[in-house]
Amino acid sequence: MKKVLSFDIDQTLNVAKTPIPDEIAELLTKCLDHFEICPISGQKFDQFLIQIVDRMKDATPEQLTHLHLFVAQGTQYYRYNLEKKDWEMIYNYPLTEEQVKKITETIEKSARELGYWEEDKLQPGDEIIENRLSQVTFSALGQKAGTEEKYAWDPDHKKREKIVKRCKELAPEFDYEIGGTTSINAVTPGMNKVFGMTHLLEELNVKKEDILYFGDMTQPGGNDYPVVQMGIDTITVRSHEDTAFALRGILGVL
Numbered sequence: 001m002k003k004v005l006s007f008d009i010d011q012t013l014n015v016a017k018t019p020i021p022d023e024i025a026e027l028l029t030k031c032l033d034h035f036e037i038c039p040i041s042g043q044k045f046d047q048f049l050i051q052i053v054d055r056m057k058d059a060t061p062e063q064l065t066h067l068h069l070f071v072a073q074g075t076q077y078y079r080y081n082l083e084k085k086d087w088e089m090i091y092n093y094p095l096t097e098e099q100v101k102k103i104t105e106t107i108e109k110s111a112r113e114l115g116y117w118e119e120d121k122l123q124p125g126d127e128i129i130e131n132r133l134s135q136v137t138f139s140a141l142g143q144k145a146g147t148e149e150k151y152a153w154d155p156d157h158k159k160r161e162k163i164v165k166r167c168k169e170l171a172p173e174f175d176y177e178i179g180g181t182t183s184i185n186a187v188t189p190g191m192n193k194v195f196g197m198t199h200l201l202e203e204l205n206v207k208k209e210d211i212l213y214f215g216d217m218t219q220p221g222g223n224d225y226p227v228v229q230m231g232i233d234t235i236t237v238r239s240h241e242d243t244a245f246a247l248r249g250i251l252g253v254l
Contacts, residue, residue, distance in 0.1 A: 074196010
């Protein structure tokens with residue numbers, strides 16, 4: 001029997017950039033009684049709270065000790081401190097200021113050259129490139145754009161594939177992964193979900209065969225593909241409805 005259920009977030013637990021729906025929140029809460037639950041995504045910590053934790057309103061503090069937040073592809077790890085009744089950072093591997101500057105300049109230059117720098121579409125206070133400490137993330141329309149607008153921008157990933165190709169030409173010392181609906185995550189080599197999942201194994205003292213992973217970007221080049229390459233059992237989903245269906249089945253046979 002598996003000990004750990006691990007999940008990508010956008011398109012796996014929710015509609016991209018929105019809080020998880022009630023059914024997913026309820027299912028994840030029930031799963032906390034049987035498994036260690038480990039979302040791992042390029043999102044920043046605040047988004048994990050908004051999109052997942054705040055929605056699991058019925059989870060007790062004791063249950064939350066079985067929820068592990070692997071932020072920025074697992075280059076940051078937070079767990080719930082029962083004594084303090086709050087989340088604490090266990091580790092963080094931030095980029096240097098120089099690396100952030102180089103990545104930011106590279107992505108902006110690439111997007112501008114290709115005609116995909118759409119600053120005029122940003123909502124007030126939003127930004128296209130965001131420093132998430134251990135990674136830099138390009139979100140073509142910013143974080144506040146509407147869901148339909150985001151889905152329509154690059155449904156076949158072709159725009160982002162072109163941006164990634166140009167970034168690799170300009171700054172090959174970094175890795176670039178396509179994620180979500182409009183995003184590209186840039187990191188130093190090896191700081192992808194392999195890094196996060198390897199630390200998950202260490203922090204939870206489990207083996208690869210103990211984990212079942214859910215993700216929507218499991219194809220080569222997708223940000224879930226490194227998990228597949230590790231040999232971890234993976235379920236490819238296309239929506240949170242697929243994930244809910246699978247979780248109902250898992251809970252039904254316990």
